[in-house]
Amino acid sequence: MLSHCANLECSKPFLQLGQGELFLIETGCVTNLDQNAGSRSAFARHAPRRVERYWLCDQCSQVWTLTHDLNQRIGLFPLPQPAKTA
Numbered sequence: 001m002l003s004h005c006a007n008l009e010c011s012k013p014f015l016q017l018g019q020g021e022l023f024l025i026e027t028g029c030v031t032n033l034d035q036n037a038g039s040r041s042a043f044a045r046h047a048p049r050r051v052e053r054y055w056l057c058d059q060c061s062q063v064w065t066l067t068h069d070l071n072q073r074i075g076l077f078p079l080p081q082p083a084k085t086a
């Protein structure tokens with residue numbers, strides 16, 4: 001959902017572009033092909049993919065990223081932190 005930060009523990013409201021980070025993530029083929037029933041075979045090779053939009057606020061986007069997990073579900077993963085050398 002794009003209305004709030006994708007981090008459920010944050011859920012900061014999405015106010016404007018330019019803040020935080022937007023993610024466009026393919027979530028697999030669209031299963032409902034009824035609207036293309038007349039040309040189903042033509043679409044079989046180029047199955048449309050559904051793209052979900054997610055947003056992380058400024059603070060969360062510096063710590064988290066969004067990607068698929070092993071089950072192809074969208075999940076929140078910590079960004080690798082740069083090694084701090086003193």
Ligand SMILES: [Zn+2]
Pocket residue numbers: 005006007010011012056057058059060061
């Ligand atoms: Zn957030």
